[in-house]
Amino acid sequence: xLSQESLQQIDREIAKYPSDRRQSAxxxxxxxxxxxxxxxxxxxIEFIAxxxxxxxxxxxxxxxxxxxxxxEPVGRHxxxxxxxxxxxxxxxxxxxxxxxQKLGIGFNETTPDGMFTLKEGECMGAxxxxxxLLHNNHRMCGFMTIEKxxxxxxxxxxx
Amino acid sequence: MSIRPLIxxxxxxxxxxxxxxxxxRGGYEALRKIIKEKISPDAVIAELKASALRGRGGAGFPTxxxxxFVPRAFPGDKFVVCNSDEGEPGTFKDRDILxxxxxxxxxxxxxxxxxxxATRGYNYIHGEIFEVYQRFEEALDEARAAKLxxxxxxxxxxxxxxxxxxxxxxxVCGEETALLESIExxxxxxxxxxxxxxxxxxxxxxxxxxxxxxxxxxxxxxKMGGEAFMNLGxxxxxxxxxxxxxxxxxxxxxxxxxxxxxFSELLEMAGGMRAGRKLKAVIPGGSSAPVVPADIMMxxxxxxxxxxxxxxxxxxxAVIVMDETTCMVRALExxxxxxxxxxxxxxxxxxxxxxxxxxxxxxxELGIGRPDDLDLLRSVAGNISGRTICxxxxxxxxxxxxxxxxxxxxFEYHIENRQCLVPLAVQDAGSQIYVGQSC
Numbered sequence: 001x002l003s004q005e006s007l008q009q010i011d012r013e014i015a016k017y018p019s020d021r022r023q024s025a026x027x028x029x030x031x032x033x034x035x036x037x038x039x040x041x042x043x044x045i046e047f048i049a050x051x052x053x054x055x056x057x058x059x060x061x062x063x064x065x066x067x068x069x070x071x072e073p074v075g076r077h078x079x080x081x082x083x084x085x086x087x088x089x090x091x092x093x094x095x096x097x098x099x100x101q102k103l104g105i106g107f108n109e110t111t112p113d114g115m116f117t118l119k120e121g122e123c124m125g126a127x128x129x130x131x132x133l134l135h136n137n138h139r140m141c142g143f144m145t146i147e148k149x150x151x152x153x154x155x156x157x158x159x
Numbered sequence: 160m161s162i163r164p165l166i167x168x169x170x171x172x173x174x175x176x177x178x179x180x181x182x183x184r185g186g187y188e189a190l191r192k193i194i195k196e197k198i199s200p201d202a203v204i205a206e207l208k209a210s211a212l213r214g215r216g217g218a219g220f221p222t223x224x225x226x227x228f229v230p231r232a233f234p235g236d237k238f239v240v241c242n243s244d245e246g247e248p249g250t251f252k253d254r255d256i257l258x259x260x261x262x263x264x265x266x267x268x269x270x271x272x273x274x275x276x277a278t279r280g281y282n283y284i285h286g287e288i289f290e291v292y293q294r295f296e297e298a299l300d301e302a303r304a305a306k307l308x309x310x311x312x313x314x315x316x317x318x319x320x321x322x323x324x325x326x327x328x329x330x331v332c333g334e335e336t337a338l339l340e341s342i343e344x345x346x347x348x349x350x351x352x353x354x355x356x357x358x359x360x361x362x363x364x365x366x367x368x369x370x371x372x373x374x375x376x377x378x379x380x381x382k383m384g385g386e387a388f389m390n391l392g393x394x395x396x397x398x399x400x401x402x403x404x405x406x407x408x409x410x411x412x413x414x415x416x417x418x419x420x421x422f423s424e425l426l427e428m429a430g431g432m433r434a435g436r437k438l439k440a441v442i443p444g445g446s447s448a449p450v451v452p453a454d455i456m457m458x459x460x461x462x463x464x465x466x467x468x469x470x471x472x473x474x475x476x477a478v479i480v481m482d483e484t485t486c487m488v489r490a491l492e493x494x495x496x497x498x499x500x501x502x503x504x505x506x507x508x509x510x511x512x513x514x515x516x517x518x519x520x521x522x523x524e525l526g527i528g529r530p531d532d533l534d535l536l537r538s539v540a541g542n543i544s545g546r547t548i549c550x551x552x553x554x555x556x557x558x559x560x561x562x563x564x565x566x567x568x569x570f571e572y573h574i575e576n577r578q579c580l581v582p583l584a585v586q587d588a589g590s591q592i593y594v595g596q597s598c
Contacts, residue, residue, distance in 0.1 A: 026344040061346050067328035086479050090406070090411065124287040125246055
């Protein structure tokens with residue numbers, strides 16, 4: 001269900017914990033699975049639970065608790081914009097509004113071509129770089145002026 | 160007072176996070192000294208106590224005292240855990256420490272483990288800063304290769320393993336027992352205390368959890384001596400502290416200053432207010448800290464005791480600056496939504512109360528507030544405070560209570576006139592995309 005490379009990455013995570021504490025690797029394992037498949041289907045979560053050796057419900061509890069996990073399909077590029085207070089004081093809302101207008105979608109929506117999903121995020125711990133957004137959970141983009149947003153979207157469309 | 164950073168000193172350039180650069184800055188000298196001179200764990204803890212270092216994550220608990228709680232002689236595993244789950248709105252200092260000076264954290268954790276007899280440690284890193292997690296893993300590899308981690312560190316008889324662990328989007332995991340649950344591979348729901356982590360922590364073993372900046376301060380304390388560190392700050396508030404300044408200033412960013420520095424100086428370092436606008440209010444310690452009006456804040460010095468006297472808390476040192484274009488109803492509504500989103504759902508007062516607070520604030524902001532809404536907000540906030548397992552309930556209630564206390568007229572105006580006291584166009588002009596000078 002997952003590539004050999006992903007499984008090796010999961011094994012490296014499991015090795016960080018005492019041998020009888022494999023469950024500790026569940027967040028990392030779900031993250032690695034999501035990176036490969038784009039989102040976490042029920043089958044994928046069950047597979048990961050089996051691989052780690054924990055009941056499926058224990059994996060499901062984690063997948064549904066942490067909000068960077070996507071339990072439904074998202075576009076190829078998920079963009080999460082922080083609109084929390086510190087970011088909002090420096091244009092976080094304006095950046096989000098611009099993205100909505102430019103992509104023609106609202107929060108929690110995906111463009112019809114399946115390219116972009118827009119999400120509203122809570123604090124990412126980078127308030128000094130406002131406006132801040134995350135691309136596909138892992139790449140943080142700060143100081144996002146209109147020009148930089150345009151550039152970013154153009155670059156992503158080419159990928 | 161002279162401003163002399165420790166943790167953020169000498170961090171120009173793009174390789175400052177490498178082991179070689181850290182060593183060139185005097186890194187790992189503290190650890191070498193301890194191992195070579197066989198300084199006893201008790202002497203390390205005594206130095207920490209003399210430094211008056213207080214936890215940099217929010218609670219400000221004296222670090223030396225915390226370390227002395229661990230039953231060192233207790234047989235079996237003991238753990239040290241670093242809390243880098245930085246997600247309190249306004250706080251972004253740990254990200255920069257880990258990005259530019261990760262080895263200071265690693266060295267501090269090794270020294271902590273030595274002092275408390277721990278054999279294994281984890282650094283729990285906020286999921287949203289995944290690139291920083293990857294960099295920290297690289298720094299750990301460097302430290303292992305240099306025999307700074309693993310068996311018989313630096314040829315002595317002390318052994319310690321350290322690993323990175325990441326979250327994936329849950330503010331509550333910054334609470335130390337939720338964080339431990341999360342490392343165990345569970346939902347991040349705080350544990351009832353007691354027992355405290357010092358006796359029953361990770362996997363049920365004695366565990367000490369400290370903040371990133373706290374650990375990063377430790378090598379400097381060992382090198383310069385506890386008393387010298389304390390004298391950088393003031394009694395009971397030792398050392399330097401990194402303040403994350405966000406909001407309506409010209410140069411948002413991290414500034415490491417001596418504790419006890421006047422707020423006015425810090426504001427000046429951050430470039431002062433934008434466009435010559437007037438300061439309205441400051442949240443001095445992250446979004447959970449009570450808001451402080453401008454005139455009171457301008458008389459404060461930046462240390463735990465002074466900010467507490469002003470009715471707020473220094474917290475994690477996250478300073479959110481708001482100018483006269485800010486609508487306090489809207490600002491509070493946004494914070495209330497955050498706490499509602501992030502409540503873990505375990506305790507009824509927080510799970511239900513945070514939603515209630517948000518919905519009432521939202522209707523006031525929309526212009527459909529009711530005359531008794533302020534009393535309702537006070538009542539709901541009062542019923543959350545002190546009635547939850549963790550401090551997140553108080554964190555959600557505190558802003559509501561303080562915003563209404565200091566800016567009651569603005570809330571009343573909003574309810575009566577069904578609009579903001581600050582005209583929308585003014586608010587809009589004040590919160591445009593503003594990219595400060597990076598520092």
